[in-house]
Amino acid sequence: MAGLEPGQRRLNGPQTTGRTYRNLSQAVYGVRREDDTAVTLRDGTxxxxxxxxxDTRSPVPALLAASPYPRQLQDLGAPVGVIEAGAGDFWVPRGYAHVIANLRGTNGSGGSWGFFDGQERRDLDDLVERxxxxxxxxxNVGMIGISYYAMAQLAAATQRPPHLKAVFPYDVSVSAWEAANHNGxxxxxxxxxxxxxxAVLAARGDRLLRRGPSRLVRRILAAPSVHRRFADAGGADMVRGLQLISRAPHTAHPWDDLLRAVRTEHPTRDPWWDERDLRPLLGAVDVPVYIGSEWTNVVLHLPGAFEAWDGLRSTPHVRMALLGAGGMPWPWESMHVEALAWFDHWLRGRDTGTLEGPPVRYWLAGADEWRTSATWPPPAEYAAYALGADGSLDPHETPGARQYAGDNRHALPVRLSWSTAPLEADLDMVGHLELRLTAATTGTDIGWIALLQDVAPDGSATEVTQGWLRGALREVDEEASRPGRPVLPQRHPAPVPPGETVDYRVPLVANARRFRRGHRIRLTPPTTPGPTSPPCWASPMPSWAWSPSTRCTPRPACSSPYCRPARSRGGAAGPGATRGHRPGGPRPARADRRSTP
Structure with a gap:
């Protein structure tokens, strides 16, 4: 039995957004378990x-979790990025059935997996009703789980199954294209x-995943001293787990077909990706939705939280919470008390207080406090910073140009960065940012990758957020775009004209941070390859027919390239909150609530 009370298995990770709830279901039940239950879909699969x-004769509400990940591993307790269905030993004693289903073609389920396609949405509709x-x-059915489990929740909600009452899709992606590509x-x-x-895990069954050595592994991982070590298991641990598992052999179909489709056959948004995009469907969702992520999940699910927030604007009850670093360790068991208050309200009719207060809560790193807002992004002021020819990042432009090369064959630096002077006052940045860049390159395509850092007086740097853009997919839908949020169709590649200056709008993923007095803000390319980032400011694009070089000259122009930090005007979530101040510079434009960066 898991929870926060004495004698219960202690859950890792934060359990609420700093709130206290009331009338929550208590852990009073034993657990009945039924493995490998058959669920027949409308087409007979x-x-x-x-x-x-x-362990009760009375009917209870159910929480459904569905994904291609092995259901047999969800109680293993290992810090692996596929154990994300939630802690059943928390939910079941509190009176909820926890149903963990495998999607088509995985771990004994019939059919062939289609990767977030239309068939999967119909299957999820059936799963809810069955x-x-x-x-x-x-x-009364709710849905739970993070990552792909979260994606399945919103996919099911778009089908409006009659018995689906509420969902809690934390760390969600609403577009398979955006999960696999960063702006191209x-x-x-x-x-x-x-x-x-x-692919490797989908073919494994009970003999490996439930019996034999796995039983011993479960007992070892369940030891409190071992479990506590996973409290900080993050993205690096997840990638190491994927590397280890992916080395095992797997069958070719459908896995190699899907990998080929993602890597080579569909290099731009097209009908294949459109089938795997929930954004046009989110307007049909009519059940309460609680979305969220953590600020450090820049490269995968954090953008999806904002896409979902925008797409669900017509849904009556939507809330969003954004956690600080370390908010979502593996195996996933954080935010369970927050989710309990949500499901107790919507599935059981309890007055838990979950709907009290503004719908958006976010952790402001640097100030280390919760903030609230009635909207996302919160009302704010723009602040424009020019990339100076002298390497400065300043409200006042330093005219000129800087050059670099992507290798050591030229007498040029291989990377560039820009930094502010030490800040004279605290600066709160909350919302969406973009980098507007005017640049020339010797190649016909280029990949822009920008990293925003908080640099302390001792020189140590904290990564805040990141942005990406493929030069050939630089087209902007100006009518749909907002300040700080350029909309990139990414459908029609156009070669970059070699040697000519080109304007780019590079979106950086939204974030929230207080840059403290005396700190610097630095814009730089990533220094080392990560699970999603090449190691350089601009990289060649080998999958196009063009053969680019990476020698490039970013040129400040009269419409200065800039990133857009914003000073938050959102209210504090608790007493003692302070407000940052914008450094001196040109008076910024005032934005409306929907378009504030």
């Missing part, structure tokens, strides 16, 4: 699910590792 439910029809279910830059390392890992 049979999926497999594990059902954990309270769950609600079980004699042990009272007809293929996230090849992660996409390959992830798809191969799913």
């Amino acid at each position: 049979v999926l497999r699910a594990d059902v954990f439910r309270p 769950t609600a029809a079980q004699p042990w279910c009272d007809g 830059l293929l996230n090849e390392r992660f996409a390959t590792l992830w798809l191969r890992t799913v």
